[in-house]
Each structure stands twice: as C-alpha cells, then as structure tokens.
Amino acid sequence: MPPGPPHEESHFAQAAVVRDFVIGAADGLVLPFALATGLVAAGLAHPLIVVAGLAVIAAGCVAMGLGGYLAARSEADRYASERKREEHETVEYADRERWEVAAILHRYGVRGDALRMAVDSVCAEKRRWVDFMMRFELDLKEPEPQRAGRSAVATGSGHAAGGLIPIAPYMLMPEAGGALAVSSALTAGALVAFGWMKARATGLPPLRGAAQTLAVGAVAATVAAILARAAGG
Amino acid sequence: MPPGPPHEESHFAQAAVVRDFVIGAADGLVLPFALATGLVAAGLAHPLIVVAGLAVIAAGCVAMGLGGYLAARSEADRYASERKREEHETVEYADRERWEVAAILHRYGVRGDALRMAVDSVCAEKRRWVDFMMRFELDLKEPEPQRAGRSAVATGSGHAAGGLIPIAPYMLMPEAGGALAVSSALTAGALVAFGWMKARATGLPPLRGAAQTLAVGAVAATVAAILARAAGG
Numbered sequence: 001m002p003p004g005p006p007h008e009e010s011h012f013a014q015a016a017v018v019r020d021f022v023i024g025a026a027d028g029l030v031l032p033f034a035l036a037t038g039l040v041a042a043g044l045a046h047p048l049i050v051v052a053g054l055a056v057i058a059a060g061c062v063a064m065g066l067g068g069y070l071a072a073r074s075e076a077d078r079y080a081s082e083r084k085r086e087e088h089e090t091v092e093y094a095d096r097e098r099w100e101v102a103a104i105l106h107r108y109g110v111r112g113d114a115l116r117m118a119v120d121s122v123c124a125e126k127r128r129w130v131d132f133m134m135r136f137e138l139d140l141k142e143p144e145p146q147r148a149g150r151s152a153v154a155t156g157s158g159h160a161a162g163g164l165i166p167i168a169p170y171m172l173m174p175e176a177g178g179a180l181a182v183s184s185a186l187t188a189g190a191l192v193a194f195g196w197m198k199a200r201a202t203g204l205p206p207l208r209g210a211a212q213t214l215a216v217g218a219v220a221a222t223v224a225a226i227l228a229r230a231a232g233g
Numbered sequence: 234m235p236p237g238p239p240h241e242e243s244h245f246a247q248a249a250v251v252r253d254f255v256i257g258a259a260d261g262l263v264l265p266f267a268l269a270t271g272l273v274a275a276g277l278a279h280p281l282i283v284v285a286g287l288a289v290i291a292a293g294c295v296a297m298g299l300g301g302y303l304a305a306r307s308e309a310d311r312y313a314s315e316r317k318r319e320e321h322e323t324v325e326y327a328d329r330e331r332w333e334v335a336a337i338l339h340r341y342g343v344r345g346d347a348l349r350m351a352v353d354s355v356c357a358e359k360r361r362w363v364d365f366m367m368r369f370e371l372d373l374k375e376p377e378p379q380r381a382g383r384s385a386v387a388t389g390s391g392h393a394a395g396g397l398i399p400i401a402p403y404m405l406m407p408e409a410g411g412a413l414a415v416s417s418a419l420t421a422g423a424l425v426a427f428g429w430m431k432a433r434a435t436g437l438p439p440l441r442g443a444a445q446t447l448a449v450g451a452v453a454a455t456v457a458a459i460l461a462r463a464a465g466g
Binding site for chain 2: 027030031034035038039042044047048050051052054055056058059060061062063066067070071074075078093095096098099105107108109110111113114115117118120121122124125128129131132136139141203204205208209212215216219220221223224225226227228231232
C-alpha cells in the first residue's frame with residue numbers, strides 16, 4: 001500500500017456490542033425522563049410515577065430489543081432472497097446484467113476499451129458478478145445474522161439501563177419535587193455522556209452529539225410536562 | 234438497455250413522506266399502548282392513563298421528529314466533511330487513493346491491463362474519483378438535507394397519529410376495562426395495518442412485517458403489564 005495519511009478509524013474500533021449498548025442507553029433515557037417529568041407536572045402521586053416509568057422502560061426495552069432482532073432477521077432473509085434473484089438473473093438475463101455492470105462503471109468515467117475489459121473481468125466469475133450487483137446496484141451489504149441476537153440483547157439492556165437513570169430517584173427518594181431535581185440532574189449528565197459516546201460510536205462529532213441528545217431530552221420532557229399539566233389540570 | 238426481467242420497484246414508488254409517516258405510525262403505536270395496558274393492570278384511575286399516554290406520545294413525537302431531524306443534519310455535515318477530506322487526499326496522497334480504487338476493483342475480479350485502464354479512467358476526473366471513493370470506500374451516499382425537515386415532520390406526525398390510536402378509547406369511554414378492550418382491538422388492527430405498510434415501504438414481505446409489528450406490540454404490552462402490576466401491587 002502506498003504511503004497515505006495516518007489512518008483514523010477510531011470510531012470503528014469499539015466493539016459492536018458496546019456500541020449497541022451505548023446507542024440503546026442514549027435513546028432509552030429520553031422517554032422515561034419525559035414521562036416522569038410530565039407526571040410530576042400533572043401533580044401525580046409518587047409511586048404511580050415509578051409504576052408508569054417501569055412500564056415504559058419495559059415496553060421500550062422490548063420494542064428496541066425484540067423489534068431490532070426481528071428487523072435484523074428480516075434484513076438477512078431479504079439479502080438472501082435478493083442474492084438468489086440476482087444469481088438467477090445473471091443466468092437468465094445475462095445481457096441485461098452485463099449492461100448494468102457497464103452502466104455502473106460508466107457513471108464513474110470508465111469508457112471504451114477500459115469499460116469493455118472491466119465488465120468482462122467482473123462478469124467472468126459468477127460469485128464476483130453477483131457480489132458486484134448486490135453491493136453497487138442494490139446497495140445491500142451482507143448481514144451478519146449471528147450478530148442479531150447479541151445486538152438485540154445489548155440494545156435492550158442499554159435501553160433498560162438508560163431508562164432506570166431518570167426513574168431511580170423516584171424509587172429511592174420520598175418526595176416527588178426532590179426526586180425530580182435529582183432525576184433531571186442525573187439525566188442531563190447521562191444524556192451528555194451517552195450522547196457523546198453514541199456520536200463517537202457512529203462517527204459524528206462528539207460535542208455536537210452530546211448537545212443534540214441533551215436538547216432532544218430537554219425538549220421532550222418540556223413538551224410532555226406542558227401537555228400532561230394541560231390534560232391533568 | 235437489453236431486455237430483462239419485468240422491473241419491480243414498487244416498494245420505492247411510494248413518496249418518501251408517506252413512508253416516513255407510516256414508519257412513524259407503526260413505531261408510535263407500541264409504547265402508548267403498552268403504557269396504558271400496564272397502567273390498567275396496575276389498577277390506575279382512568280384519567281391518569283390519558284395524562285400518561287399523552288405525555289409519552291408527546292415525548293416520542295419529539296424524540297423521533299426532532300431527533301431524526303438533528304441526526305439527518307449531522308449526517309449531511311459528515312458527508313460534506315468526509316468529501317472535503319477525500320478531495321484533499323486525492324491531491325495530497327494521489328498514489329494511495331489510486332491504490333485504493335484499484336483495491337476495490339480488484340476485489341470484483343478486475344486484473345492486469347483491465348485494472349490499470351479502469352483505474353486511469355476513474356482517476357482521470359477528480360469529481361468522479363471522489364464520487365467513487367465516497368460511494369465504494371466510505372459507503373456514504375449523498376444526503377438530501379432539504380428532505381430532513383419534511384421527513385422529521387412526517388415521522389413526528391406519524392408517531393403522534395399512531396400513538397393516539399391506543400389512547401383515544403381512554404379519552405372517550407367512561408370505564409377503564411371497556412376502554413382497554415377497545416384499545417387492544419384498535420391497536421392490534423393498526424399494528425397489522427401499519428406493520429404491513431411499513432414492510433412494503435421498506436421492501437420486506439408485508440405479511441411477515443405485519444406479524445412482527447403485532448408481536449412486538451403484544452409482547453411489549455404484556456411485559457409492561459406484568460411489571461406494572463408487580464410494582465403497583
């Protein structure tokens with residue numbers, strides 16, 4: 001490999017499971033926090049906030065974990081069936097599929113003899129030909145179905161762990177006003193921390209990610225409080 | 234274009250806004266339904282269910298709408314900054330970048346003279362060269378930032394519309410048990426309908442999509458009810 005810039009792939013270095021947990025936690029903080037804040041604003045009694053908070057954490061955990069698992073399985077099946085179709089088409093409609101390879105390379109400036117030779121090379125072996133079509137025509141990447149289960153558990157656990165942060169003060173403190181203050185402080189800190197880590201894990205600027213996650217949490221809680229007070233008053 | 238199979242792109246034919254609304258609605262049904270079911274199981278009084286339901290709908294709407302909008306904006310900025318970096322690298326480290334083009338084409342079987350000529354063609358024009366690296370090395374597609382706002386509004390509205398379906402019976406009916414029955418029936422129907430449409434919009438088998446959305450909603454509500462009853466009893 002010729003010399004190049006110092007390679008920075010730090011944002012992909014994190015293990016996938018850690019990334020899934022962090023994303024789950026960042027997303028899982030928002031709704032329980034907003035719900036609890038809304039219920040305090042509506043003047044609800046203390047233990048009910050814990051019940052509602054736990055219900056929404058459990059539901060969110062299932063929606064993210066099970067929902068994510070099923071979606072990953074569907075994606076894997078979709079990849080397999082599209083791949084079968086492409087394999088069939090390279091036999092049944094070989095001219096059309098060759099033409100499609102040429103059209104893709106043509107878009108990037110390959111012309112004339114270079115194009116003809118490149119298309120011949122790609123189409124010389126069926127596996128590579130189909131690989132090329134999957135990746136560049138259909139934009140499908142081979143999924144890792146064995147990752148789906150681990151990813152679902154990591155996302156679901158992250159969601160539950162994140163959701164417990166805003167609700168824990170209501171479980172431990174006797175008075176709703178005090179619990180709200182502690183919950184808000186803890187949640188703000190956690191939104192910044194997990195927003196920061198989520199941004200790093202997904203390759204975005206961390207400071208901006210932290211600010212965005214905090215903003216979404218704050219706006220969601222404010223809107224929930226206004227609506228709950230209006231509906232409960 | 235040579236003759237080929239009848240082209241089926243029906244799943245991309247739907248307008249993006251409709252797709253965003255449908256996805257928002259399918260996702261937005263689950264948590265309000267599970268929360269309301271959990272609160273009925275915990276024996277909560279009727280009006281509090283409406284307050285909690287509206288709070289969680291509002292929070293989910295903000296999390297999906299605003300969160301999605303900010304995420305789309307971040308992605309657009311990331312694309313722009315990565316593109317700038319690639320443009321810089323094709324000048325500063327031209328050999329390395331040529332080598333990377335060759336490595337990608339080599340993976341699909343392009344060899345020898347065909348490879349040399351294809352690399353020359355791609356690298357002959359800087360815009361195409363960078364296009365090639367963005368798409369095939371970094372796997373980044375040019376985002377449509379002007380779509381971000383519309384998409385956020387559509388997803389957020391879908392979320393709110395979906396969330397109101399399980400909560401509406403509690404707003405309209407005097408008795409919690411009756412409202413739970415109507416809410417469950419309506420939500421089951423809506424989960425099937427929106428799950429079906431979401432699957433069609435994302436290119437998955439519709440029947441399977443409907444079954445999965447229904448399963449996630451049912452499991453989330455069941456888990457929420459068990460936990461809420463345990464915590465509230």
